[in-house]
Amino acid sequence: MENRRYKLSFVFAFLLLVLSAVIYAAKIRFEFDNKVNFIIYGLVFLMLIILAYQSFKEKSYPSALEIKKIKSVSDSAFLAGIGFLIDFISCSMSLYTALNSKRIIYAKAGANAVSLVFALLSSLYFISIFLSYRYSSYDFRKLKFLHFSPLLWALFRSGDIILNVVTFKEDVFSTTKGLMLIFAILFFFSFISEIENEKGAKRSFVFFVGAFSYLCLLIFSLRFFELRFRKAELLSEDSFFAVTSLCLFSFAHYFRNNLLSPRL
Numbered sequence: 001m002e003n004r005r006y007k008l009s010f011v012f013a014f015l016l017l018v019l020s021a022v023i024y025a026a027k028i029r030f031e032f033d034n035k036v037n038f039i040i041y042g043l044v045f046l047m048l049i050i051l052a053y054q055s056f057k058e059k060s061y062p063s064a065l066e067i068k069k070i071k072s073v074s075d076s077a078f079l080a081g082i083g084f085l086i087d088f089i090s091c092s093m094s095l096y097t098a099l100n101s102k103r104i105i106y107a108k109a110g111a112n113a114v115s116l117v118f119a120l121l122s123s124l125y126f127i128s129i130f131l132s133y134r135y136s137s138y139d140f141r142k143l144k145f146l147h148f149s150p151l152l153w154a155l156f157r158s159g160d161i162i163l164n165v166v167t168f169k170e171d172v173f174s175t176t177k178g179l180m181l182i183f184a185i186l187f188f189f190s191f192i193s194e195i196e197n198e199k200g201a202k203r204s205f206v207f208f209v210g211a212f213s214y215l216c217l218l219i220f221s222l223r224f225f226e227l228r229f230r231k232a233e234l235l236s237e238d239s240f241f242a243v244t245s246l247c248l249f250s251f252a253h254y255f256r257n258n259l260l261s262p263r264l
Contacts, residue, residue, distance in 0.1 A: 009054050016047040017214055021221035022173055029229040044176070044218070048211055055207035058099065060200045061259060063065065065141065073258050074133035076250040081126035083247025084119045084153070088238035091116035115156045121149035126251070147192050152166050154184035173222050173238060180215035187212040187252070201259060209259070213252035219245040 020043040027036045081137075095112040098104060125147070128140040158181040168175050190205040223242035226232040233239070 003081065009050050012215070013047050013050040016043050016050070017218055017221075020044055020047070021218060023227065024222055025229060026223040028225060034169050037122075037169060040172055041175075044179070044215075045212060051210045051214065054163050054206050055210060056203045058206075059204065061203065061206055062200055063197070063218055065194055065197075073251075073254050074130050077126050077133060078128040079247045080251035081123045081130060083244040084126060084150075086121035086240055086247070087153075087244040088116050088119040088123060090237050090244070091119055094237055111156055111160045113130065115153060115160065118153035118156060121146060122153050125149050127210065141195050147195060151185060151188040154181050157181050158185065173219070173226065176219055176222060177238075177241065180212070182220055183208060183212040183215055206256070206259065209252050209256045213225040213249050213256060216245040216249035216252060217227070 020040045023036065023040055023043070027040075028031065033165060076222070091112050095109060095116060098109040098112060125140070125143070128146065131138040132140040158178060187205075187208040190202065190208050194201060194205055220242045223232070223238055227234060227239070
């Protein structure tokens, strides 16, 4: 019965994600009023509540970072490394544009410069995770500074959102991107703490990885519909970030499934 309740709530949360994306697609396709955006935010909020319910209803979880040779996790870690490499390229392009503009915004240029450094380090970090899950002779947990790279990437990336002054009522993509980066900070911070945790994974950690993975997928879906119906620019920072989000979703999704598999 517990497994059935978990599966039903999981499906319901996923359907809310799909519904949010579909409503956004209809909104930009038929040019509905911006009030529709608040329906999307409400569905996303409800989705997060259900994910929290899924995560906190269990009394315990197995160890989060027990190294095993699991192909799905290792391959998705490699994809995450590729995703961070894509973001490194995107930040480099944005920095070049910012430095060659007539009016240089130094705060934005600085945020891009730091973000691209930590995007590259994060790419190396996830490649090391890939090697750990693929080969027993390598263990990424022995790394020190690199553990903080994805966390610092998310922090400086969220700073870029603040500098751009996102309009909550009008810009669903950037608002969702900001929310995703908040959960990225929470997930990567918890990920670091779980490295030292030899006991079962914390329930908050399970929630953070679930919310992060869903929001990553939602970001990709929103951008896809913008490209399809709004004729948005394909080779843009938002498009690159959407691809990065899809790669990070892959890791978070398979990592979470592996964590929950003993319960299913």
